Amino acid sequence: xxxxxxxxxWATFARTWHIFDCKWQDPYDSANVIKKYLxxxxxxxxxxxxxxxxxxxxxxxKEIALRGDEWRKRAYFHHTGYPGGASWTLAWELHNKDxxxxxxxxVYRSMKGxxxxxxxxxxxxxxxxxxxxxxVMQNVTNQIRQxxxxxxxxxxxxxEVTKTYPKVMDFPEDYVLK
Amino acid sequence: xxxxxxxxxxRSRGPDEFWRKRRVFRLAAHYIGRRRNCYSIAxxxxxxxxxYATKARKLKKQxxxxxxxxxxxxxxxxxxxxxxxxxxxxxxxxxxxxRKSLSDLACWEPRTFESLAAVAKQKMNxxxxxxxADKKHPTGVNLNLKDVMLEAWLKERKx
Numbered sequence: 356x357x358x359x360x361x362x363x364x365w366a367t368f369a370r371t372w373h374i375f376d377c378k379w380q381d382p383y384d385s386a387n388v389i390k391k392y393l394x395x396x397x398x399x400x401x402x403x404x405x406x407x408x409x410x411x412x413x414x415x416x417k418e419i420a421l422r423g424d425e426w427r428k429r430a431y432f433h434h435t436g437y438p439g440g441a442s443w444t445l446a447w448e449l450h451n452k453d454x455x456x457x458x459x460x461x462v463y464r465s466m467k468g469x470x471x472x473x474x475x476x477x478x479x480x481x482x483x484x485x486x487x488x489x490x491v492m493q494n495v496t497n498q499i500r501q502x503x504x505x506x507x508x509x510x511x512x513x514x515e516v517t518k519t520y521p522k523v524m525d526f527p528e529d530y531v532l533k
Numbered sequence: 534x535x536x537x538x539x540x541x542x543x544r545s546r547g548p549d550e551f552w553r554k555r556r557v558f559r560l561a562a563h564y565i566g567r568r569r570n571c572y573s574i575a576x577x578x579x580x581x582x583x584x585y586a587t588k589a590r591k592l593k594k595q596x597x598x599x600x601x602x603x604x605x606x607x608x609x610x611x612x613x614x615x616x617x618x619x620x621x622x623x624x625x626x627x628x629x630x631x632r633k634s635l636s637d638l639a640c641w642e643p644r645t646f647e648s649l650a651a652v653a654k655q656k657m658n659x660x661x662x663x664x665x666a667d668k669k670h671p672t673g674v675n676l677n678l679k680d681v682m683l684e685a686w687l688k689e690r691k692x
Binding site: 402 | 600603604605607608610611636639640643646
């Protein structure tokens with residue numbers, strides 16, 4: 356094998372670091388996308404016994420969006436093992452305790468429960484905000500596409516843009532805006 | 534479970550107990566503990582193993598098909614094309630490759646697969662089919678990554 360070919364092969368099996376912005380994304384839909392990169396399902400060389408998974412860094416996990424009234428309705432179950440040790444934590448309570456936990460559990464549950472799962476989870480980094488440690492960020496070379504479009508909030512549009520925006524009509528002087 | 538001797542196919546019990554049991558013990562030779570040494574336990578486990586082997590002959594084929602599908606889907610995604618478009622385009626272009634050959638090409642000959650994907654895409658384009666995979670999805674905050682975004686780079690080269 357020539358030297359150039361050998362390097363090509365190293366590159367094939369190298370781990371790539373991806374970043375995923377969780378802002379206003381459904382964690383359970385995003386989990387399927389993140390899982391794909393963690394397990395290496397996005398590579399044509401994939402094999403279940405082949406260690407071809409990549410590393411994924413999730414940012415903004417604090418700002419995930421759950422569907423409908425799932426914040427109030429979805430419960431996370433835990434049992435201590437002792438009698439009467441069952442507890443149900445609502446999604447909003449869990450999110451208040453640790454803003455990274457919902458996305459972590461979603462990714463964990465999206466994968467099949469085998470011995471590999473816990474090792475695959477080691478390759479997932481989740482950060483509540485946009486701040487990522489430098490030693491993690493310096494490896495990142497790819498950004499995973501978001502599932503949902505993140506619109507700009509009306510109150511985040513600058514005042515000048517709102518004023519210069521073309522409009523059909525002006526409200527009358529005596530019109531009371533609610 | 535591979536039978537190398539005709540004797541294992543014979544269903545009628547032979548006259549000699551020793552040889553009859555030996556046949557089962559040979560099949561249980563790689564088990565551990567009493568499962569390989571006691572006949573009554575060994576024969577139960579051998580029967581179960583033979584049933585598994587029969588079922589696995591079908592499952593193995595299904596597993597391979599799943600693996601091929603995963604690989605083809607991964608390769609399609611790299612070239613920004615859906616599996617349906619690839620298959621339909623190749624069929625219309627009279628390139629009749631099965632999933633096994635396609636996944637082999639995707640794994641071992643990525644350049645060949647790239648050309649096939651381009652052919653399929655162009656054929657569907659001529660036929661007026663609109664592929665939704667080309668939609669530009671948002672990618673979140675602009676992070677000024679130091680390296681070229683691989684995905685964006687691949688997509689640019691396709692145009």
